Amino acid sequence: MNVNLENQVDTKIIDEIMSKHKGRPGELLTVMEEVQEANDYKYLDEASMGYISSKSKVPLSQIYSVATFYSFFNLKPQGKHTIIVCRGTACHTKGSKILLDDLTTLPGCKDAFDAGETSFTTDDKLITIKTVACFGQCALAPVVAVDGVIYSNVTSEQIKKLLENLQEENKDENIRLS
Numbered sequence: 001m002n003v004n005l006e007n008q009v010d011t012k013i014i015d016e017i018m019s020k021h022k023g024r025p026g027e028l029l030t031v032m033e034e035v036q037e038a039n040d041y042k043y044l045d046e047a048s049m050g051y052i053s054s055k056s057k058v059p060l061s062q063i064y065s066v067a068t069f070y071s072f073f074n075l076k077p078q079g080k081h082t083i084i085v086c087r088g089t090a091c092h093t094k095g096s097k098i099l100l101d102d103l104t105t106l107p108g109c110k111d112a113f114d115a116g117e118t119s120f121t122t123d124d125k126l127i128t129i130k131t132v133a134c135f136g137q138c139a140l141a142p143v144v145a146v147d148g149v150i151y152s153n154v155t156s157e158q159i160k161k162l163l164e165n166l167q168e169e170n171k172d173e174n175i176r177l178s
């Protein structure tokens, strides 16, 4: 997969999004959400945030504050698939660290998490690994979300199988834990 790190959202698309929500409650948040969704790598690139700022007259610093406050905004390119491991107490007690260790076998991932990152995306932009403090589903620990689907009582074997499946030829198709 070729990855264009200059990837930005077309300003015409941003214009359309901004005019659709102009004057509505929560305008800035909605615009930012839709611009992120319009980005091929599901993140708010700097150029797009700068454009939103200049068009809306909202200071760029305020846009950054919003983007960093809400966890659903991404400031870095995201992978095609996202795997989120819960690192809350209940999940930790039930072995979520082992699941994260399985995932951090991906090249470069362990170093990123050891350096304090809570998100890592593979160079080919296929997989993003993230951690969360708690999904609020502690009775189902350990909990992992794969492409937005929550899985309970996840095992190391399931995670290893998932990574294997992703490395097979049809890795662009939907993935799930089995």
Ligand code: FES
Pocket: 086, 087, 088, 089, 090, 091, 092, 133, 134, 135, 136, 137, 138, 139, 141, 142, 143
């Ligand atoms: S600690 Fe994992 S869901 Fe709450």
